[in-house]
Amino acid sequence: MALHPLHGLVEQLETQPIIFIGGKGGVGKTTTAAALASYYASQQQKTLIVSTDPAHSLGDVLNVRLNNETTVISPYLDAIELNPDVIVDEHFAQVERTIKAYANPDMMPKIREHLRLSKSAPGAQEAAMLESMCHHLVEAADAGYEHIIFDTAPTGHTLRLLVLPEMMGAWTDGLLAQQRRQSKLRSVANHLDSHNQKNGAQKNDVANPFAAKKSDRWEQAVSVLEKRKQLFHQAGLLLHDRTQTAIVLVMTADVLPLAETKRAIEQLEDSKLMPAAIVINQLISTAQSDEFWRRRAERQQHLLQDIEQSFTKYPLYPIYLQQTDVRGTDALSALLSA
Numbered sequence: 237m238a239l240h241p242l243h244g245l246v247e248q249l250e251t252q253p254i255i256f257i258g259g260k261g262g263v264g265k266t267t268t269a270a271a272l273a274s275y276y277a278s279q280q281q282k283t284l285i286v287s288t289d290p291a292h293s294l295g296d297v298l299n300v301r302l303n304n305e306t307t308v309i310s311p312y313l314d315a316i317e318l319n320p321d322v323i324v325d326e327h328f329a330q331v332e333r334t335i336k337a338y339a340n341p342d343m344m345p346k347i348r349e350h351l352r353l354s355k356s357a358p359g360a361q362e363a364a365m366l367e368s369m370c371h372h373l374v375e376a377a378d379a380g381y382e383h384i385i386f387d388t389a390p391t392g393h394t395l396r397l398l399v400l401p402e403m404m405g406a407w408t409d410g411l412l413a414q415q416r417r418q419s420k421l422r423s424v425a426n427h428l429d430s431h432n433q434k435n436g437a438q439k440n441d442v443a444n445p446f447a448a449k450k451s452d453r454w455e456q457a458v459s460v461l462e463k464r465k466q467l468f469h470q471a472g473l474l475l476h477d478r479t480q481t482a483i484v485l486v487m488t489a490d491v492l493p494l495a496e497t498k499r500a501i502e503q504l505e506d507s508k509l510m511p512a513a514i515v516i517n518q519l520i521s522t523a524q525s526d527e528f529w530r531r532r533a534e535r536q537q538h539l540l541q542d543i544e545q546s547f548t549k550y551p552l553y554p555i556y557l558q559q560t561d562v563r564g565t566d567a568l569s570a571l572l573s574a
């Protein structure tokens with residue numbers, strides 16, 4: 237049996253401050269993330285747990301009501317639950333401020349209407365969530381936490397989030413290049429304008445009273461984009477730095493989670509984001525007197541052979557099925573100390 241003792245997971249992740257917990261829906265991501273966070277906090281290591289899952293289950297597991305602001309759970313544990321609706325509103329308010337800085341005021345009602353519709357466009361929440369996650373990632377890395385644990389939404393969503401910083405970087409690059417071309421054209425136009433004026437074609441003293449102001453605003457818009465690009469770049473660097481970030485995939489010993497984990501690992505490897513470990517959750521011990529549970533345990537053991545053959549490169553850690561849901565920091569951290 238190539239399963240490692242569970243305590244090894246805690247030790248393995250000790251030195252990587254950023255931990256992403258991913259996996260299929262319902263396999264135990266929130267439980268694992270909250271267990272790791274509670275364990276490190278119990279060891280007096282300052283820990284932040286961030287939930288990017290729209291389902292709000294982190295608060296339920298920790299028995300605390302959470303929101304977009306940092307909530308202190310215990311002296312060494314802080315938690316944030318990112319609310320996609322609030323984040324999307326903030327994100328679009330920011331976009332509106334940026335556009336307002338250089339758009340023609342007459343256009344604003346149309347632009348506002350467009351932004352209002354964009355809020356519910358496919359991907360809008362993800363993009364807003366990603367930007368917010370990148371902020372937390374970069375800020376938390378500087379905020380003195382020893383561990384920052386991200387409890388994420390089911391696999392596909394998380395993978396897109398993990399790969400998006402590069403795509404968003406490229407997209408922002410495209411916008412910047414376009415703006416640079418336009419600003420070059422504008423400066424040529426201004427040059428020609430002043431040339432005409434020198435040659436006596438003076439329609440008025442100041443050819444374009446808004447020119448200086450407009451270019452200031454333009455600079456502001458470019459600087460917002462530059463900052464965003466910088467944010468995605470920094471987040472991308474952190475995600476790809478194996479000394480900083482560990483991706484832990486959670487699965488159960490079942491056919492569908494196995495298939496999904498295989499696909500997730502292929503995608504992660506393609507993006508050079510190797511997972512650090514795989515947790516096999518809800519395992520049933522084989523010492524069962526009841527026929528039903530013995531059969532289930534045997535089936536899991538059978539699948540475990542498949543799992544071990546499929547993931548030879550990655551350490552596998554077991555978490556056993558508990559009698560009840562695991563809630564509260566004491567029970568959660570006990571799950572990993574066992």
Ligand SMILES: Nc1ncnc2c1ncn2[C@@H]1O[C@H](COP(=O)(O)OP(=O)(O)OP(=O)(O)O)[C@@H](O)[C@H]1O
Nearest residue numbers: 261262263264265266267518556557558560561562
């Ligand atoms: N080892 C375990 N023993 C007993 N119950 C467990 C165990 N792991 C998870 N559970 C329970 O299974 C349910 C799903 O777990 P959890 O919420 O951690 O999964 P998740 O992957 O975060 O789900 P989602 O994809 O919905 O976010 C919860 O009710 C949780 O308490």
Ligand SMILES: [Mg+2]
Nearest residue numbers: 265266289293
């Ligand atoms: Mg969850």
